[in-house]
Structure formats: C-alpha cells, structure tokens
Amino acid sequence: MNDVKTREIEGYPYYYFARIFANGDKAKRVFDSLQAEGARQKGKLDLGVYRSIKPSEGDEARILICVSLTKKGIEWAARVVGGIPYALPEVEADALMARRVRVVAPIYEAGEAKEGGQVVIRRGKRGAHLRPGGHLDERIGHDD
Numbered sequence: 001m002n003d004v005k006t007r008e009i010e011g012y013p014y015y016y017f018a019r020i021f022a023n024g025d026k027a028k029r030v031f032d033s034l035q036a037e038g039a040r041q042k043g044k045l046d047l048g049v050y051r052s053i054k055p056s057e058g059d060e061a062r063i064l065i066c067v068s069l070t071k072k073g074i075e076w077a078a079r080v081v082g083g084i085p086y087a088l089p090e091v092e093a094d095a096l097m098a099r100r101v102r103v104v105a106p107i108y109e110a111g112e113a114k115e116g117g118q119v120v121i122r123r124g125k126r127g128a129h130l131r132p133g134g135h136l137d138e139r140i141g142h143d144d
Contacts, residue, residue, distance in 0.1 A: 003085040004071075004078050009097055015074045016067040016093045018052075019083030024060040027051055030081050031064055045073035048100035052092075063088075067097045 004017045021027040034049045046068050051061040063086055068074040 002075065002078055004074055005093070007090060007093055007097070009094060009101070012069065014067060014069050014097045015071055016065065016088070016097065017074065017078050018063055018065045018086040018088035018093075019081055020054065020086040021062050021064065021083045024051075024062050027062050027064050027083070030083070034064075034066070034077060034081065045076065046070045047073050047077055048096060049077075050096055065093070065096060067093065067100055069101075 004015050006013055006015055008014070021030065028051065031049055031051050034045075034047065038045050038047055038049070048067040050065045050067075052063040052065060053059055053061050054063060064081060064083060065088060066074055066077050066081075
C-alpha cells in the first residue's frame with residue numbers, strides 16, 4: 001500500500017503517512033518494530049515515527065504516523081506497517097515534521113550523524129499535546 005503524501009515546509013519537500021490500528025497495543029508493536037529496524041540500520045531509514053490518539057475516541061494511541069525528508073525509508077515503511085490509511089490533518093503533519101527537523105537538525109549541524117543514529121523519546125502513558133510549529137505541551141511543562 002502506498003499512501004505516502006508529499007508536503008513542503010519552507011520550500012523543502014517532506015513525506016508522510018498515517019495509519020490507524022484496531023487497538024493501541026497493535027499500534028505500539030508496529031511502532032516498536034519500526035524503532036528496532038531504525039536502530040538496526042543506524043537511523044538510515046530517516047523516519048520520524050509517532051503514535052497518536054484519535055481525538056474523538058479518548059486516550060488510546062491507535063494512530064501511527066511516519067514523517068521523513070527522504071522517500072526511500074518512508075516508502076519502505078508504508079509497504080510494511082499494515083493498518084488502515086488514516087486522514088491525518090495536514091496541519092498535524094506539518095507540526096510533526098517541524099518537530100522532527102527541530103530535534104534532528106542540531107545533531108546533523110554538529111556533525112554527530114556521520115555514522116547514523118537514532119533519537120528515541122518515550123513518554124509512556126502521559127503523552128504530550130502537539131501544537132502548530134511542532135512544539136509539545138508535556139503534561140509536566142512544554143518544550144519551547
């Protein structure tokens with residue numbers, strides 16, 4: 001299945017897709033397997049992988065979202081993750097990509113990504129609220 005969409009941030013294309021799963025446990029297993037494959041490939045998949053809730057359904061994170069600045073890794077992920085395509089609002093895709101760029105750009109600028117790598121942020125059940133521009137309101141504060 002190829003439901004990868006293309007958007008632009010400040011003139012740069014990026015790619016994303018979103019899938020919804022029957023339950024949060026299944027979405028978490030897929031998320032964990034993508035994280036493991038990303039680690040195995042030392043970050044060379046160039047994927048930002050996120051789990052999210054469907055706002056109308058409470059707090060079970062059944063949605064999996066992948067974003068990337070490159071096509072290769074995201075097209076691979078779109079073929080293997082399963083789930084049902086989910087219509088992620090473009091403003092949310094833009095915010096997630098902005099978040100990814102803000103997190104990984106300093107790593108690249110510092111020359112720390114030459115051998116690849118992976119950034120893993122785990123929030124457990126507390127989660128965070130995504131705002132436009134890719135800033136997160138954590139349940140214990142915010143990150144801007």
